[in-house]
Amino acid sequence: MGDVVGVAVLGAGHMGADHIRRLDRVVSGARVAAVADPDAERAKEAVAGIEGVSVHTEVAAALDAPGVGAVLVASPGPAHEEALLAAFARGLPVLCEKPMVPDAAGALRVVEAEARLGRRLAQIGFMRRYDAEYRKLKALLDSGRLGRVLMLHCVHRNVSSPPGFTSAMLVDSSVAHEIDAVRWLLGQELTAVTVLRPRPSSGAPDGLLDPQFVLLETAAGALVDVEVFVNCGFGYQVRCEAVCEAGSARIGAEHTMLVTADGGAREEVPQDYLVRFADAYDREVRAWVDAVRQGRVTGPSAWDGYAASVVAEAGVRAQETGTRTTVELAPRPGLYYTPDNP
Amino acid sequence: MGDVVGVAVLGAGHMGADHIRRLDRVVSGARVAAVADPDAERAKEAVAGIEGVSVHTEVAAALDAPGVGAVLVASPGPAHEEALLAAFARGLPVLCEKPMVPDAAGALRVVEAEARLGRRLAQIGFMRRYDAEYRKLKALLDSGRLGRVLMLHCVHRNVSSPPGFTSAMLVDSSVAHEIDAVRWLLGQELTAVTVLRPRPSSGAPDGLLDPQFVLLETAAGALVDVEVFVNCGFGYQVRCEAVCEAGSARIGAEHTMLVTADGGAREEVPQDYLVRFADAYDREVRAWVDAVRQGRVTGPSAWDGYAASVVAEAGVRAQETGTRTTVELAPRPGLYYTPDNP
Amino acid sequence: MGDVVGVAVLGAGHMGADHIRRLDRVVSGARVAAVADPDAERAKEAVAGIEGVSVHTEVAAALDAPGVGAVLVASPGPAHEEALLAAFARGLPVLCEKPMVPDAAGALRVVEAEARLGRRLAQIGFMRRYDAEYRKLKALLDSGRLGRVLMLHCVHRNVSSPPGFTSAMLVDSSVAHEIDAVRWLLGQELTAVTVLRPRPSSGAPDGLLDPQFVLLETAAGALVDVEVFVNCGFGYQVRCEAVCEAGSARIGAEHTMLVTADGGAREEVPQDYLVRFADAYDREVRAWVDAVRQGRVTGPSAWDGYAASVVAEAGVRAQETGTRTTVELAPRPGLYYTPDNP
Amino acid sequence: MGDVVGVAVLGAGHMGADHIRRLDRVVSGARVAAVADPDAERAKEAVAGIEGVSVHTEVAAALDAPGVGAVLVASPGPAHEEALLAAFARGLPVLCEKPMVPDAAGALRVVEAEARLGRRLAQIGFMRRYDAEYRKLKALLDSGRLGRVLMLHCVHRNVSSPPGFTSAMLVDSSVAHEIDAVRWLLGQELTAVTVLRPRPSSGAPDGLLDPQFVLLETAAGALVDVEVFVNCGFGYQVRCEAVCEAGSARIGAEHTMLVTADGGAREEVPQDYLVRFADAYDREVRAWVDAVRQGRVTGPSAWDGYAASVVAEAGVRAQETGTRTTVELAPRPGLYYTPDNP
Structure with a gap:
């Protein structure tokens, strides 16, 4: 070294x-x-x-x-x-x-x-990409043991959003993490995005569209859904379930210490991403x-940064228009062809 | 008696x-x-x-x-x-x-x-409606303790589909259960349905669109998503997570006996709805x-049977057209106004 | 019929x-x-x-x-x-x-x-013996898949004891259930019993030795421990983990509806044996x-009732004397030799 | 710095x-x-x-x-x-x-x-003492929220023992970890130890008494049981449940990625202490x-090292004699009185 x-x-x-x-x-x-x-x-x-x-x-x-x-x-x-x-x-x-x-x-x-x-x-x-659970999930998917990925169900929840957080930021700041994680897990580019907006929670600041439900489509026909809810009130939760041809795999359940008292068995939910992703x-x-x-x-790579930006921009347009929006990437320079991303 | x-x-x-x-x-x-x-x-x-x-x-x-x-x-x-x-x-x-x-x-x-x-x-x-877990969930939602329901995430998986099972039947036979359960849990009619079709699993019979991902909208603006996958291969699973303003509640995890052996801790997944819903x-x-x-x-009631049929028909049209399809119900006779369904 | x-x-x-x-x-x-x-x-x-x-x-x-x-x-x-x-x-x-x-x-x-x-x-x-989880555990043990049973760890907790409940009753009324369940699960008679008494909980009535920790030995050399705690305050819990030569199996975790709110994920614990064992x-x-x-x-059978009484009596003596007490059964009449109990 | x-x-x-x-x-x-x-x-x-x-x-x-x-x-x-x-x-x-x-x-x-x-x-x-789960458990016990600790149920399992591992080493090498962890968690010295020996597993080397079941008593009357099983075959497991006056708390369940396939839902069990305790x-x-x-x-401290040695020596004697053996410590020098260990 x-x-x-x-x-x-x-x-x-x-x-x-x-x-x-x-x-x-x-x-x-x-x-x-x-x-x-x-x-x-x-x-x-x-x-x-x-x-x-x-x-x-x-x-x-x-x-x-x-x-x-x-x-x-x-x-x-x-x-x-x-x-x-x-x-x-x-x-x-x-x-x-x-x-x-x-x-x-x-x-x-x-x-x-x-x-x-x-x-x-x-x-x-x-x-x-450096989280132990995500790495386990990627290793499992790459192994081929469960066959092709058909769907990914994702959840991304924060206790509350910081001041100034906009409806667009639910997509281009929060879901940005899932956009990259999905590209990396599947080794596929994303091709279209749709954003659904249930009636907002009364716990969200006035005017903020929160929660949202984002649908991503991949080049090989997999479907990804992401619940993003940045004022859920109860904790920081990031979950991902991959539904494959021969089984499913789920990360993000976060079991740690179980305390049984007062008629129930309770586990704490982390309140902050620095706790969940410190390692x-x-x-x-x-x-x-x-x-x-x-x-x-x-x-x-920078290509990953670029691709995430393009999908996020398409996502914000999809949110504004309420329609399915396709994703158009520039040609990928040869520098960025890697084993993970062929 | x-x-x-x-x-x-x-x-x-x-x-x-x-x-x-x-x-x-x-x-x-x-x-x-x-x-x-x-x-x-x-x-x-x-x-x-x-x-x-x-x-x-x-x-x-x-x-x-x-x-x-x-x-x-x-x-x-x-x-x-x-x-x-x-x-x-x-x-x-x-x-x-x-x-x-x-x-x-x-x-x-x-x-x-x-x-x-x-x-x-x-x-x-x-x-x-007679399953113990669904009843617990309904009691919790009715209590108002978690506030208004914003989203429901549902999963409905079968090991394999019987001969003659069609793409339409994933909606009008399988998701029909979720259609009624959602109306009952939320005490709201459904207003629109959209059906997304990821690339089918190679484990599904030729020509069968399996899995599908069904989005239901309710009169009060809640969003419901249902993964229906009738050839998942590994078990019969029915899950439902209600995401509310003040918390979430999940049923269908089905823990029973945990066997630790051969490097893993394993719980059986029921293979059949008669096992899961026998009680x-x-x-x-x-x-x-x-x-x-x-x-x-x-x-x-018969009204519940009728409403489920209307939503299922809209769902099959939504599946065929690939677009969001609204649900139109006839006026409800007074006989069918009940405490659960006002 | x-x-x-x-x-x-x-x-x-x-x-x-x-x-x-x-x-x-x-x-x-x-x-x-x-x-x-x-x-x-x-x-x-x-x-x-x-x-x-x-x-x-x-x-x-x-x-x-x-x-x-x-x-x-x-x-x-x-x-x-x-x-x-x-x-x-x-x-x-x-x-x-x-x-x-x-x-x-x-x-x-x-x-x-x-x-x-x-x-x-x-x-x-x-x-x-008619509980679904116990039957699954017995079927697994009988299958031989995990080899011989080496130890059983049991927990038996009640919210609170009824008036008049004595220290002896923790053994001859509460642990009586485990005494029979162990005989049935293992198909073996019990040969000795020891009762340990940690310092009582301040939540127990004055003078009641609660909790207790009961050790049972079986004819084939398996060791069984039972925590009995009849004023635990938080719920009714019956758990059993069988530790075998090739793995372990655990029942009694009782997962049902998981509610995430207020910074934690919580499952209710049943408060009453009629809930846990209604079926x-x-x-x-x-x-x-x-x-x-x-x-x-x-x-x-009546033999099972008799054997449970003998072990319970030995258990009460063991509790009083603080020493390991052997169990002596009368000869078993031929009527009571069954496939489960050869 | x-x-x-x-x-x-x-x-x-x-x-x-x-x-x-x-x-x-x-x-x-x-x-x-x-x-x-x-x-x-x-x-x-x-x-x-x-x-x-x-x-x-x-x-x-x-x-x-x-x-x-x-x-x-x-x-x-x-x-x-x-x-x-x-x-x-x-x-x-x-x-x-x-x-x-x-x-x-x-x-x-x-x-x-x-x-x-x-x-x-x-x-x-x-x-x-540096493991995140143990620290959470200690913080909870120190908070007094669950009242006094009445019992600790511990499990310590290894896949297989290395060559030359003796029956005494199950106590003075393996259980040595629990001996220290218990002293630290409870802030109490141990006063007596008893070792029970169920019939050994056929998976253990000839002559090795494996598993063993160790009972520790503390100065304030808490009872600690430790299953130690160094040839369990299936994984490395370290668990601890503290049973207190107002509730119980459990660590060591180790949930990570849940894979559902082949009729079951399975989580891997770590095979090695370097995985479980790497952090x-x-x-x-x-x-x-x-x-x-x-x-x-x-x-x-060195006092902790000394106290662990004394208890381990008593444990080995208890194993050999089959009887309850008391623990006698030398007077503690003032240097070693700390907030954790008053």
């Missing part, structure tokens, strides 16, 4: 600070070398007590700081395109939080830029650092 | 024979007084060893046989309308297996005939006999 | 009244012909509305009443011996609630009386009536 | 090599500075590809190597006492795998040596490294 990798972290908000903690305290083989945030105070606070970190307000300065060998992008989505292109320009491997780029046109520019380089530098932060984030960053130290880039 | 009720059983096939056994051996307060089947040999065989039963090939003869005080219709669906009208003409209470009448027009004639009588005589064989059939017939002995008729 | 059996029910208390309801309303093929209770008013109330029943205060009068063809003993335990001997004297088949006879000496007199008759007339009310009681009485109509007696 | 800690790893066998990998690849803030093993080739192999590690055959040389600031003892148990005393002599913090010292007399010498130093240097490798080992070492970098020692 190579030297310790110095990482420039872009963005020192909630997610950036969590990644800084992870690089400093949890994952071996990496250190935080630089941090950039328009709010310099916030950046300083996020790296307090860590030695050898330079603090910046500009992306370029952070990327050019001494000791930087890789980049972790945790800034807001609209800043991602510039950050990715800057990393590409310097030949730096980069782990970019989702969404890679919020709009499909910008995402395509990133794909084209990386394709011109002729080698992969970007890994996109679809952390579910997935750790594994994601560890896998990225391990690959970088070996001079490689693995994991979800 | 009144005297023992003599029952004329119409139809001595699989289901008729099972009901004959139930009336003779399981349920107290009733006895088999007459049986009718075009195949007299089959009828004789079904009542072998039971004393005091007359065997007929004609419905009318069975209904007029001595000792008959009630009718159980287990003949094929196309024979039901005549049987129901004949029972009505004689003022006999009747338990009629589903479908009440296969086509909505005939079903409406039954409703109108009973409405003209001015009192209920028919109970329709939607036995899920529901017993409770259904017991409730019917108890009511009849008290001169009452309760349970699913 | 033969005629309807007229049953004399001895005892019209809680359990007797429930059996009267069962014979009248639930189980076909039988009717209540006579009832006896020292409290004639209670007896009259229990059979109110049932036609053709004679009411008595004396056992003999009830047994000799017209139409009586079988006896169901639901009087207090100390009255059982006389009732059984009276039934034997008249050649009447009898279903006797547990305990067959409270003391082992009396139980042995019943065994000897039946052995002298040379044919079985008594079935003892160990209803767990077992129905099956028990149905099996008895079916056998009686065919002139046979099956199910748990 | 302080500098990176250089660790001397003593022992390069299975467990030592795993810890070397963990310190190098998984846990941040530490590095392997030296390794010692009598077999120099094995030591070299375990650190292949890691820079800056010196390899030794003697403990003293490794502890005195440049850059060593802490010690991890993963050598065989009989070598632990010398290693601990050598670390104490140099003032080095030390993480010592269980058993701390195989015999209670040696364990007491370690306690006395550390007590003379007047400050804690040793953390003992009882990694279950616990990571958390244990991370907690140790974090504390060491802050100049502190936390976690299970």
Whole structure:
């Protein structure tokens, strides 16, 4: 294994600070070398007590700081395109939080830029691919033991939505995770999307279409349904059942400690994705650092980031129009043909 | 409680024979007084060893046989309308297996005939209303503790379909159970139906669209999805999850004996609806006999049978056209306004 | 199947009244012909509305009443011996609630009386043998698929104990069910019993040793542990895990409806044995009536009732002395060698 | 957080090599500075590809190597006492795998040596204290919400025992984990131990008493039972149910992916403790490294190691004699009075 990798972290908000903690305290083989945030105070606070970190307000300065060998992008989505292109320009491997780029046109520019380089530098932060249960499910589906996948039933519930969360964000921010997970689990592109809107819950903010029910169709004719409900009130739940020709497989039941009292047997439901997917984030960053130290880039690619953007855009249109909306992808550059995604 | 009720059983096939056994051996307060089947040999065989039963090939003869005080219709669906009208003409209470009448027009004639009588005589064989888990779920939803129902996720799987089972029958025979169960659970009529058809399983007979995914909309804006998969290969599964404003509730997980061996922990999945719903059939017939002995008729009504037929017909059209199809019901006669169905 | 059996029910208390309801309303093929209770008013109330029943205060009068063809003993335990001997004297088949006879000496007199008759007339009310889960477990163990049973872990919990419940009754009334169930599941006699007494729960009445932990040893060297806790406060739970050479099997997890709300996923725990074992009681009485109509007696025998009494007496001594106590059975009459109990 | 800690790893066998990998690849803030093993080739192999590690055959040389600031003892148990005393002599913090010292007399010498130093240097490798489920259970018990603990039911099963595993080792190696976990969960010393031996499984090696059933009594009158079965054949299972005055809590059910196929619903059972407790080992070492970098020692103490040895010795005597054996501890030095263990 190579030297310790110095990482420039872009963005020192909630997610950036969590990644800084992870690089400093949890994952071996990496250190935080630089941090950039328009709010310099916030950046300083996020790296307090860590030695050898330079603090910046500009992306370029952070990327050019001494000791930087890789980049972790945790800034807001609209800043991602510039950050990715800057990393590409310097030949730096980069782990970019989702969404890679919020709009499909910008995402395509990133794909084209990386394709011109002729080698992969970007890994996109679809952390579910690193969750132990999702990996078991993928291994089972890949084994062929249950035959072809016919349907996937997905559930994605949050306790409550943050201020400013819009009806479109149920699709392009929340269901975005299922969009990538389904492409990865099935190794197929998505071809159409329909969004159904039951009468909203009275627990949702006024005007928010919550819950929604999203139907995705795949290139090989599988059907995927996703309940997305971001003000369910009771917990954070992510479930997936694959119905196949020779059986079904379900993940996300989350049994842990069973407490029997007061006439019932009760298990806690996690309240937060950082609880449910804590290990997935750790594994994601560890896998990225391990690959970088070996001079490689693995994991979800810029193409995956682009495809997710295109499907999400189609999903938002489908939600607005109430009709089935087809998904049109640009031709896929050869760089992105991989064993998982032939 | 009144005297023992003599029952004329119409139809001595699989289901008729099972009901004959139930009336003779399981349920107290009733006895088999007459049986009718075009195949007299089959009828004789079904009542072998039971004393005091007359065997007929004609419905009318069975209904007029001595000792008959009630009718159980287990003949094929196309024979039901005549049987129901004949029972009505004689003022006999009747338990009629589903479908009440296969086509909505005939079903409406039954409703109108009973409405003209001015009192209920028919109970329709939607036995899920007598299943302990469904009843728990309905009690919970009725309690209001979880708020309004937003979505229902249903699964209906069979090991394999019998010979002659058609793509339409996945909707009008299999999903017919969910159609009634949903109307009963929510106390709402259904207003539209859409049928999605993923690429069929290679385990299904050639040409059969299996599985299908049926979307039902209710008068109050709830969304219901039903996976129906009649050649799933592994078991008989009926599940229902109600997603409400303040929580969700799920039935149909069917845990029984857990066997840990060979590296896994395994629970058997029932292979047959007679196993899963054995108690529901017993409770259904017991409730019917108890009511009849008290001169009452309760349970699913002819209106419920009619509404199920209309929705099923709309579902088959939706399946054929691939589009959302609205459901149009005739005006409901006053006879059928009940506490459950106001 | 033969005629309807007229049953004399001895005892019209809680359990007797429930059996009267069962014979009248639930189980076909039988009717209540006579009832006896020292409290004639209670007896009259229990059979109110049932036609053709004679009411008595004396056992003999009830047994000799017209139409009586079988006896169901639901009087207090100390009255059982006389009732059984009276039934034997008249050649009447009898279903006797547990305990067959409270003391082992009396139980042995019943065994000897039946052995002298040379044919079985008594079935003892160990209803767990008719519970669907227990039957599945027995079928699995009998299949040999998991090899020899090494250990059984049992749990027996009640919400609270009735007034007057003594420390001895945890063993000779509550664990009595496990004593019979273990003998039946394993087809082996019990050879020794030890009772451990953790510090009592503050939720138990003053002076009651609750919970207790009972260890049973079997003739073939299996070890059985039973937690008995009759003031657990939260529900009625009966569980059993068989640990075998090639795997384990567990019953009693009781999953039904799962409600997710308020940060947790919760399943109700039954509060009462009549809920948990309602079907077992129905099956028990149905099996008895079916056998009686065919002139046979099956199910748990007087020998099973005797053996349970001997083990329970040893258990109470073990509890009092704090030491391992061996179990000594009288020689088993040939009448009681059966396929289950060779 | 302080500098990176250089660790001397003593022992390069299975467990030592795993810890070397963990310190190098998984846990941040530490590095392997030296390794010692009598077999120099094995030591070299375990650190292949890691820079800056010196390899030794003697403990003293490794502890005195440049850059060593802490010690991890993963050598065989009989070598632990010398290693601990050598670390104490140099003032080095030390993480010592269980058993701390195989015999209670040696364990007491370690306690006395550390007590003379007047400050804690040793953390003992009882990694279950770092398992997420055990921590949840302890938090619940400490909260007092369920009242006092009355009983603990524990299960500890392995697929098969390694060559040379003796009947005594079921107690002093396997149940040793439960002995510590129970002391920690309840915050009480153990006062007596009894070992029951059902007839051994035919799947166990000749002469091995497997399974065994161990009963532990605590200072406050709680009763603990442990099934230990090291040749169960089907998986690695560690379960614990705490039965309390106001409810029960159970961990170790290990639900993950549920696969329904071939007539059953099946979940895999882990085959190996490194799978079940992988995260616990990571958390244990991370907690140790974090504390060491802050100049502190936390976690299970030498007293915990000593107490476990005393109970295990009593357990082996109890197994041999077949009788209840009391546990006698030396007076506890003041150094070891902690909030968890007052």
